Amino acid sequence: MHPSEATLLALIHGELNDDAAAAVREHLSGCGACAGSEAALRESDQEIAILLRSLDHRAPVLRPPAPALRPRFRHTALAASLALLLAGAAVAAVPGTSLNRWIRSRLDGAPPTAPRAAPPLPAPAPASQAQAAAGVEIPTPRTLVVSFAAPEPGGMLTVSTGDRADAALRAYGGDVAYRVGDGRIAVDNRRPAGRYTLEVPVTLGHLEVLVGARRVFDSAERPLGANPDSVSLSP
Amino acid sequence: MTLDTRRATRGRAVDDASFEAAFRACYAARFASLFAYLDRLTGDPDLAADVSQEAFVRLHRRGEMPDQPAGWLVAVANNLVRDEQRRVTRQLRLLTEEPSRAPSGAPAADPSADLEREERIGAVRAALDRLTLRDRQALLLRHGGYSYREIAAALGLAETSVGTTLVRAGHAFRAAFQEMHDASE
Numbered sequence: 427m428h429p430s431e432a433t434l435l436a437l438i439h440g441e442l443n444d445d446a447a448a449a450v451r452e453h454l455s456g457c458g459a460c461a462g463s464e465a466a467l468r469e470s471d472q473e474i475a476i477l478l479r480s481l482d483h484r485a486p487v488l489r490p491p492a493p494a495l496r497p498r499f500r501h502t503a504l505a506a507s508l509a510l511l512l513a514g515a516a517v518a519a520v521p522g523t524s525l526n527r528w529i530r531s532r533l534d535g536a537p538p539t540a541p542r543a544a545p546p547l548p549a550p551a552p553a554s555q556a557q558a559a560a561g562v563e564i565p566t567p568r569t570l571v572v573s574f575a576a577p578e579p580g581g582m583l584t585v586s587t588g589d590r591a592d593a594a595l596r597a598y599g600g601d602v603a604y605r606v607g608d609g610r611i612a613v614d615n616r617r618p619a620g621r622y623t624l625e626v627p628v629t630l631g632h633l634e635v636l637v638g639a640r641r642v643f644d645s646a647e648r649p650l651g652a653n654p655d656s657v658s659l660s661p
Numbered sequence: 662m663t664l665d666t667r668r669a670t671r672g673r674a675v676d677d678a679s680f681e682a683a684f685r686a687c688y689a690a691r692f693a694s695l696f697a698y699l700d701r702l703t704g705d706p707d708l709a710a711d712v713s714q715e716a717f718v719r720l721h722r723r724g725e726m727p728d729q730p731a732g733w734l735v736a737v738a739n740n741l742v743r744d745e746q747r748r749v750t751r752q753l754r755l756l757t758e759e760p761s762r763a764p765s766g767a768p769a770a771d772p773s774a775d776l777e778r779e780e781r782i783g784a785v786r787a788a789l790d791r792l793t794l795r796d797r798q799a800l801l802l803r804h805g806g807y808s809y810r811e812i813a814a815a816l817g818l819a820e821t822s823v824g825t826t827l828v829r830a831g832h833a834f835r836a837a838f839q840e841m842h843d844a845s846e
Contacts, residue, residue, distance in 0.1 A: 432824030435831075441809045441824070467828075474831055477785050477838060478804050480778070483706035485696045584806050586693055598690055623690060653697035656806030 440660025482653040561596030562604040573636040578618040581659030698805040732814025788837035796830035
């Protein structure tokens with residue numbers, strides 16, 4: 427039975443599980459018609475990607491939002507603020523006086539008032555400090571080769587450019603190790619993270635991404651645009 | 662304070678800390694792709710930036726991470742865009758729309774190349790506009806790096822139907838673009 431176009435596209439997108447992908451590949455190796463359909467779909471997908479890239483604007487550099495204090499913090503924070511204010515007065519208040527009793531009554535049950543905005547959140551921690559993302563940086567590379575030791579079913583690398591001097595690769599989850607050489611980052615992803623981001627300088631001359639011995643991205647063929655590009659790390 | 666209350670308070674503090682860490686990681690990993698999707702969807706980078714920011718504000722207000730954060734953010738952003746477009750449509754009955762900002766990329770050196778580029782962008786956008794909203798959103802999400810599972814969560818589709826949607830959207834987009842391109846020559 428021939429695979430549907432949706433199945434072929436899922437194969438191209440790295441969305442099939444290992445068994446399904448192997449079965450489809452085996453079919454393609456013996457079916458010229460389906461192999462032709464797969465090649466046409468792949469070409470079409472790449473053309474669409476290029477056309478859509480022409481719409482891109484550069485992403486703004488923004489800090490994480492500074493939303494209002496979340497409800498669960500409000501009473502605690504307000505009670506603490508009130509406690510600080512009243513503590514000064516309490517120092518001057520004679521124990522046992524009506525003022526002292528009033529302070530105690532306020533501290534025991536601060537009434538809720540309108541929420542106030544929290545101060546802005548600090549910018550995300552650098553990769554080396556963040557709990558959820560661990561990564562590595564290379565200063566001012568002219569060209570860069572990132573090689574993943576093994577494919578990852580459903581794994582995705584998001585490549586973006588920015589006004590920065592260094593290249594930074596981050597893994598979100600998993601237990602990934604890095605080796606850094608001259609313009610090269612080797613990623614030991616045998617305990618896969620599933621999601622990676624690579625930020626490179628806009629001035630980077632050439633970028634190549636390898637999964638094992640297979641080249642999955644080459645900026646000479648797919649120029650880096652203003653917006654992030656996704657590279658599948660699937661087998 | 663009873664022992665149980667102390668335990669509950671300590672547990673809540675741990676939850677808050679882990680939410681903050683998860684939120685920051687999500688922001689670092691997801692803001693750019695959400696902006697890129699909305700930029701392509703709306704053609705308005707300012708609106709895309711505002712809506713992206715607002716979607717993350719709503720996630721923070723929520724106080725806990727959804728099962729599919731990327732899909733959740735896109736679903737919220739899609740609703741915000743829809744609301745904004747309704748508002749703008751009302752305003753446009755009275756006002757003349759200002760030309761939108763030109764997309765980024767190397768500026769063309771000569772006017773004819775500039776014109777060609779503008780025509781191409783116009784054809785891409787017109788072809789996208791020919792698609793149904795769901796097909797357009799699915800196509801843009803996929804080409805913005807979203808997984809099938811995330812697309813399904815964002816658009817309320819079954820994950821098994823995402824591939825079919827993408828095939829249909831891809832064919833329709835290419836046919837529409839070809840028609841626009843042929844018409845302009």
